[in-house]
Amino acid sequence: MTAIARRAAAPPPASTGIVASLLRSRRLVQRNLLVYKRGWMVIFSGFFEPLFYLLGIGYGLGTLVGGVELADGRTVSYAAFVAPALLATASMNGAIAESIFNVFFKLNFSRTYDAILATPLGIREIAIGEMLWSLFRGTLYVFAFVLVMIGMGLVISPMLFFVIPVSILIGAAFSAAGLATTAYLRTVQDFDLPMGVVVMPMFLFSGTFFPISVYPQVIQLFMELTPLFHAVGLLRGLAVGIFGLHELWDLAYMVVFASIALWIALNRLEQRLIK
Amino acid sequence: MPPGEEILVHARDLTKRFSGFTAVDRVNFDVRTGEAFGFLGPNGAGKTSTMKMIACSSPVTDGDLSVIGMDPRTQAAQIKARLGVVPQTDNLDAELTVLENLLMYARYFDIPMSVARPRAADLLAFMQLSERAKDQVEPLSGGMKRRLTIARALINEPELLILDEPTTGLDPQARHLLWERLYRLKQRGATLIITTHYMDEAEQLCDRLVVMDKAKIVAEGSPRELIERYSTREVLELRVPEAVRAGLMERLDGLAERIEELPDRYLLYAADGEQALEQVHAREIPTESALVRRATLEDVFLRLTGRSLVE
Structure with a gap:
């Protein structure tokens, strides 16, 4: 065995720049890949949820609803109206599944991060690494779902290709928000608040299944503050071929939201892990 | 190296x-x-x-x-x-x-x-x-x-x-x-x-x-x-009948560098434990058991940090 105290030449100093840090973050992705190598069915299952919603609500309920009129006056099928929203939700749910549930487990029960922090990796690398992983996972869902949308004729615009990068941005934003939330959660019961009071209502009411114009003005304004509203608006615009000021504002909102969430996540995780 | x-x-x-x-x-x-x-x-x-x-x-x-x-x-x-x-x-x-x-x-x-x-x-x-x-x-x-x-x-x-x-x-x-x-x-x-x-x-x-x-x-x-530095070379551990305990510290006085009274036994810190034990017998102090052992780090530790429980 190679003796530990042999005074070998010192290893090259770990560089501290942003690029080096990003490179080191990929170790977390590698770790998760190794774990999921044995449990890939779990990943697979995440694809079916939006698909079932699309079939059940988009097509099933859609037969009762008929067409939906868009901002530019065109009418599209209800399924085409709902599909991009389900894509946005799928990005959100995929990101949250990783950054809330799995990260919570590693943070509180398995102490995986404590072990990793004894290596040259720091909080920043761990947070970014977990985000990269949840993006990787989310991107798989996005690809699969976009293929389904194409197959069902629900993409009616050449802007389709922007759907993929934008979905990844949405995933990043919710992943960061999930991390920030997780860093505050103490017990399993604490999940109920963000999941039941924030995620679920957002899923139902932020323009996913029907335009928010059905609400009174005050509630509309309130819903416009939620990130999923903007994610849905943006993807729906791209899927039906509308990209105007409104969508630009949605995009800006997502970028700012992602940055703030990441900043909170990094700071809060540091407080949790470094004592 | x-x-x-x-x-x-x-x-x-x-x-x-x-x-x-x-x-x-x-x-x-x-x-x-x-x-x-x-x-x-x-x-x-x-x-x-x-x-x-x-x-x-x-x-x-x-x-x-x-x-x-x-x-x-x-x-x-x-x-x-x-x-x-x-x-x-x-x-x-x-x-x-x-x-x-x-x-x-x-x-x-x-x-x-x-x-x-x-x-x-x-x-x-x-x-x-x-x-x-x-x-x-x-x-x-x-x-x-x-x-x-x-x-x-x-x-x-x-x-x-x-x-x-x-x-x-x-x-x-x-x-x-x-x-x-x-x-x-x-x-x-x-x-x-x-x-x-x-x-x-x-x-x-x-x-x-x-x-x-x-x-x-x-x-x-x-x-x-x-x-x-903090202990003697040997320690004599004495257990005595309950009836003898009253005033025993005075009777043991001078037999060791330091004597510690514990609820269940007495510890006599001495360079030569056997010699201390002989003197205990010479003073006709009844014992239930006596053990001479080398002092350990534990003796040092307890002396330095005390015997009270840290919770």
Whole structure:
């Protein structure tokens, strides 16, 4: 065995720049890949949820609803109206599944991060690494779902290709928000608040299944503050071929939201892990 | 390389404060290359906090600390690249197998797979875990998990290995195997920092140690030196019938350098325990049992940190 105290030449100093840090973050992705190598069915299952919603609500309920009129006056099928929203939700749910549930487990029960922090990796690398992983996972869902949308004729615009990068941005934003939330959660019961009071209502009411114009003005304004509203608006615009000021504002909102969430996540995780 | 040539860890007025209390209060120590350096102390004495500061996992509140010539405040990643850390509670990756735990850990250190694979195999053999390489971590016994944690800490060939209570909670067989492995590491010239509240562990493994109590270092030296300084060579342990206890301290007076009265027995600290016992008999003090033993670090420890329970 190679003796530990042999005074070998010192290893090259770990560089501290942003690029080096990003490179080191990929170790977390590698770790998760190794774990999921044995449990890939779990990943697979995440694809079916939006698909079932699309079939059940988009097509099933859609037969009762008929067409939906868009901002530019065109009418599209209800399924085409709902599909991009389900894509946005799928990005959100995929990101949250990783950054809330799995990260919570590693943070509180398995102490995986404590072990990793004894290596040259720091909080920043761990947070970014977990985000990269949840993006990787989310991107798989996005690809699969976009293929389904194409197959069902629900993409009616050449802007389709922007759907993929934008979905990844949405995933990043919710992943960061999930991390920030997780860093505050103490017990399993604490999940109920963000999941039941924030995620679920957002899923139902932020323009996913029907335009928010059905609400009174005050509630509309309130819903416009939620990130999923903007994610849905943006993807729906791209899927039906509308990209105007409104969508630009949605995009800006997502970028700012992602940055703030990441900043909170990094700071809060540091407080949790470094004592 | 003989010990003492180079100072690997240097602490001056090192302090750790949490909101409201001071865990480590202006301690000074130097750990030299190739030595096994122990931190002894009751629970809450500040050992783990000191350890965490050295391991760069807890920021220094005040004072100077240098680890392998670097400053943990600004060069944590560089220091951590050259340390091995065995924490108090195992934090193995339960979602990975035994071998994967080592290989993945090597990846965190940017060690190429071509290097990591043979090294992991060597370490598993050294820690007697080769047969369990493909097993999940969870079903392993406490001793195996501990050995795997130590193997993991050695994956980057660290210049300094930090062990926080390495054998707490292990059965005697597992402890002895671990001690033997740590002793072998030491013989190969490894620098070890060990915290423990097992005195036999400290006597077995440590060249030099400090005793911490209430956030401060209260004594420093080799196990032998500490025993000489704070205890006598031998201890006579006396058990007497309940009826004799009243006024016994006066009757024992002068028989030893120091006499300690405990609820169940009397401890007479004397250079020659047998001689003290003869005198006890000469004074016609009835005894239920008498035991002469060599003084241990435990006697030093209890003298320095007191017998009251620390909760």
